[in-house]
Amino acid sequence: MTHSAAPRSFELYDATLRDGMQGEGMALSAEEKLRVATKLDELGVHLIEAGFPASNPKEQELFGLLARETWRHTTIAAFGMTRRRDVRADEDPALRILAECFCDVTTIVGKTWGLHLEKVVRVDRDENLRLIADSVAFLHGEGKRVIYDAEHFFDAWRDDEAYALRCLRAAVEAGADTLSLCDTNGSSLPLQIHDAVARVVQELGAHARVAIHAHDDAGCGVANSLLAVQAGATQVQGTTNGIGERTGNANLTTITADLELKMGVRSLPEGGLARLTETSHFVDELLNRTPRATQPYVGRNAFAHKGGLHVAGIRADARTFEHVDPVEVGNTRDVLVSELAGKGTIIEKATEAGVDVDDAQAVRIIERVKQLEHEGYQFEAADGSFELLLRRETGAYEPLFTLESWRVIVEQRAEGRVETEATIKIWIGGERYVRTAEGNGPVHALDAALRSAIVQVHPHLRDIELTDFKVRILDSTKGTGATTRVLLDASDGQDTWGSIGVSENVIAASWEALVDSLSRSEQAGRRTASDAAASGVEA
Structure with missing residues (x-):
């Protein structure tokens, strides 16, 4: 040639x-x-x-x-x-x-x-x-x-x-x-x-x-x-x-x-390749497309590890299960949590969340994850809910509020208009809050009612945006009585996280995911404030 x-x-x-x-x-x-x-x-x-x-x-x-x-x-x-x-x-x-x-x-x-x-x-x-x-x-x-x-x-x-x-x-x-x-x-x-x-x-x-x-x-x-x-x-x-x-x-x-x-x-x-993931996602977002999770190099799952043996290998030497360093293409490594997870996965995710977990706790958390996944939960896309699970199992969880009750009324008017109204009753710091709000659907109304109460104590939660809402029927053979899984994505403008709810009632599943989403934000805020105080920096 x-x-x-x-x-x-x-x-x-x-x-x-x-x-x-x-x-x-x-x-x-x-x-x-x-x-x-x-x-x-x-x-x-x-x-x-x-x-x-x-x-x-x-x-x-x-x-x-x-x-x-x-x-x-x-x-x-x-x-x-x-x-x-x-x-x-x-x-x-x-x-x-x-x-x-x-x-x-x-x-x-x-x-x-x-x-x-x-x-x-x-x-x-x-x-x-x-x-x-x-x-x-x-x-x-x-x-x-x-x-x-x-x-x-x-x-x-x-x-x-x-x-x-x-x-x-x-x-x-x-x-x-x-x-x-x-x-x-x-x-x-x-x-x-x-x-x-x-x-x-x-x-x-x-x-x-x-x-x-x-x-x-x-x-x-x-x-x-x-x-x-x-x-x-x-x-x-x-x-x-x-x-x-x-x-x-x-x-x-x-x-x-x-x-x-x-x-x-x-x-x-020089250095251009490190912009590859950012550029790929920018174009998809501008086209109103969800970036493909499995896309080579730049996808969310391109460097995601789920099996316990894989995670153990990554912890020992990333080359065991990664063909390139994700940093080279501007991506990040992700350790997924599922019933296949080992202790190394749990400990690594806990470290990322700032939660101390010993071996005994890690084993207990694995068993809890297996039980919940059998019930229909899935934590791979619900990192916010998993972080709360870690805190609950290790005693590091502080509830955002105590629930007394919630209620949703959906009314179909003769002229075709559908109206939704939600009422929540919660306790925060010994004080009872009752709020009612309207929305374009049950979840929207519940979110509005809960936020109107909770921002009185946690004003920063007003800025949390729910960016995605997915509903999946887990057993379609049961028809309208089937168990439903709800996944919510939320963002505070800098960080993004997922939360999950599972129930035979789609509104109950949505409420669970909604509460986890706001709770995770509050827990992260407390952690940031604690870290800042420990370092002598104003949060």
Whole structure:
């Protein structure tokens, strides 16, 4: 295999703002796209494909915003396509927009596969070569770095290698700086990708950079990208978290970590990889998507350990059950609590919570967890409730209040309106509090009534926000009499925790989770105040 005499530096090309937005339910405003671009620049991505400039009002607004920014690491690329068959390149409106755009880099997509020439654009093969060459030559002549996006390249390669190469040569001879080989249908397997890329590098790598643009329809997007790099590609295109149409694009988040940590290919500036988890979650949250817990490197469960033997191994040497240090990608290790937990898990979680636990207590807590999980509790996602369990079992728990009673009334009015009212009666410090509140449902009304009483003594609990509410039926065969599990997520703006409630009555289960959520916040506050007092610092 012959490579260029002057090796090219490696590039990451993020297509989230264009290709990623083609996925179902994916939509961002121009301002939000600017925020994503800024975050990717902070990460250190080399190229960001922003979309079609001026193709619609939103894109026009976006490119106006992008043009005003100063970019530290990244270069913005504008996307378009080869000229129309009946128009000269310098007269094609879309190409003129690319030429006049502020972007120094333009990516243009062209046809490579005979099937598309026959069924879609209906041009013969020689005319298609002219479309490619004319479009690239025009933009190159306008001073642009041109990336030629060879659509359906690997399908074309399997159909007619010689013609696929002719398309690439036409682009290179016209001035294309980079040849992006696209597995547009995501149909190829890793070895097919490797062999084709290696051949292209051998034939044209001395004259142009070779890039890989993979989709994930066969579940091989990441593997195909890595094999392409192994074969000589020096640019990888993909999207953050792998979003995109159908099953998505190659996951650039995973690829970035694999390149640096597994293949020794520096893809980000020094320290950039530590921003990977933060960037991944930022994009998901902006898209109103829950970050995928099982996503490699950046997922919540990527470094989560549940089994007792695993936890023991991690405590002895993290390399026993972790392939990389989570800190390298900006993630954290998590020890999950379940009936599989051993003493080491319990002791580690107790240490994190600031609770002293000896071996005998750890064994007792394990047995208590087993009993509760048999009843339907699950503490993996309810760390707040588990912390309270630790405190109860070790005598370190101070109840937030003493319950006398609670009551919820749901009334359906004739005109269709449903009204909910909750009344709670509790005791705090020897004083009785009775509060009534309305809400848009039972849990909302209970939360409002409880807070109106409890903030009289613990005002900071007013700021706790319930961020998620999940209900699961544990035994659907019992119908409406089945046991229900409720999981609540809460946040104080800095910390986030989960709480759980289990009951045959969904409102009772919700009340239990709600009380645990507020109690955990109060316990954490007391711990912070205690630590501050012990160190002589004002809390």
